Amino acid sequence: MSYIEVKDGSKLSVPSNPTIGYIEGDGIGADISKTTIQVINAALETAYRDERSIEWKKILAGDEAMESTGKHLPQESLDELKQCIVALKGPLTTPIGEGFRSLNVTLRQYFDLYANIRPVRYFPGVPSPVVAPEKVNMVIFRENTEDVYSGIEWRYDSPEAKKLRGFLNTEFGVKLTDDTGIGIKPIGRFKSTRLVRKALQFAVENNRKSVTLVHKGNIMKFTEGAFKEWGYQVAESEFKSKIVREEDYLRDPAAYKDKIVVKDRITDNMFQQVLTRTDEYDVIATTNLNGDYLSDAIAAQVGGIGLAPGGNVGDIHAIFEAVHGTAPKYAGMDVANPTSLLLSGSMMLTYIGWKEASDILERAIMESYKDRKVTQDVARLMNIKPLKCSEFGLEVMKRMTRPQE
Numbered sequence: 001m002s003y004i005e006v007k008d009g010s011k012l013s014v015p016s017n018p019t020i021g022y023i024e025g026d027g028i029g030a031d032i033s034k035t036t037i038q039v040i041n042a043a044l045e046t047a048y049r050d051e052r053s054i055e056w057k058k059i060l061a062g063d064e065a066m067e068s069t070g071k072h073l074p075q076e077s078l079d080e081l082k083q084c085i086v087a088l089k090g091p092l093t094t095p096i097g098e099g100f101r102s103l104n105v106t107l108r109q110y111f112d113l114y115a116n117i118r119p120v121r122y123f124p125g126v127p128s129p130v131v132a133p134e135k136v137n138m139v140i141f142r143e144n145t146e147d148v149y150s151g152i153e154w155r156y157d158s159p160e161a162k163k164l165r166g167f168l169n170t171e172f173g174v175k176l177t178d179d180t181g182i183g184i185k186p187i188g189r190f191k192s193t194r195l196v197r198k199a200l201q202f203a204v205e206n207n208r209k210s211v212t213l214v215h216k217g218n219i220m221k222f223t224e225g226a227f228k229e230w231g232y233q234v235a236e237s238e239f240k241s242k243i244v245r246e247e248d249y250l251r252d253p254a255a256y257k258d259k260i261v262v263k264d265r266i267t268d269n270m271f272q273q274v275l276t277r278t279d280e281y282d283v284i285a286t287t288n289l290n291g292d293y294l295s296d297a298i299a300a301q302v303g304g305i306g307l308a309p310g311g312n313v314g315d316i317h318a319i320f321e322a323v324h325g326t327a328p329k330y331a332g333m334d335v336a337n338p339t340s341l342l343l344s345g346s347m348m349l350t351y352i353g354w355k356e357a358s359d360i361l362e363r364a365i366m367e368s369y370k371d372r373k374v375t376q377d378v379a380r381l382m383n384i385k386p387l388k389c390s391e392f393g394l395e396v397m398k399r400m401t402r403p404q405e
Contacts, residue, residue: 025090027326028336035393113312142291153183214286309343
């Protein structure tokens, strides 16, 4: 096996046939993972002929791991993911009563995958609930490791909650009723800064127009408000020659036409803005809970989360995943839409530097949608005959060509 290596502390050294891990996933995971791997392999063949390929290594997690090992996420699987560095993951069910809040959250925290990256754009022909879905072309950078997802909370009738209510009353004069559960929302400078830095780096490298810091700092001044302030600080200290604050840009747009505009929006206003002023937003950097809400809401504008890819990325390790659920009632029926996982695979190819194959894959998916070759979730909106999951994969592969062909 030829594993990806890390050079100079942070740069990936990718062999021509890297071993990349994949977690099949629960429910529809087996169907969409099988199709996705076949389609990615075809994209690699189209782009590179026999010069590059992936050796796929199956890694157990979820229900399949539980059946084989007695654990939903065995240490051996974590070790294999660490060795592979890069992995592709189908949807996983959150186990009940095992001490896991979520397998997805566990993976993100274990590998410190602090940036949840969610590109959202329109696919021509897909029915949408909004008038101009073609204006959607945003990339959300959601902080992935803190905020309320840290899981620091206590049930209202627990000894811990009672003790904490007493402490808050005695030490700070905060009076809470005895039926109050308590959660803690940590937001730190280091984690906020590195998330915004990654969003700004992406904007610079991809010639994006703006980065918007989304927060609820008018109410949560020392957590979400601090996220905004730290975001501006990293922008102005590390990207000073590349960016301009929105207020300066608006005074003289022509003078700053080559700069990336950095701005901020209150979370509730942002939900309205992405609907009414869609094309004014490009890259979004935000906290964990806000990012969860926003990424799904924006995906709804272009047809739903079945079309939305996602990547969990740290300084080195990365896991690219389908962002939808396991849909167990469709498991094994070969009817699920693999687009989310396919596009996540495209993100993975870009991450390892194989952009040619990524572009071929995305163009082929786009052409399939233009030609109305779609699975049941989209077909019923178009009132046309649906394709099976595997049939959709074949349609995508048929449309793969090199740019010069």
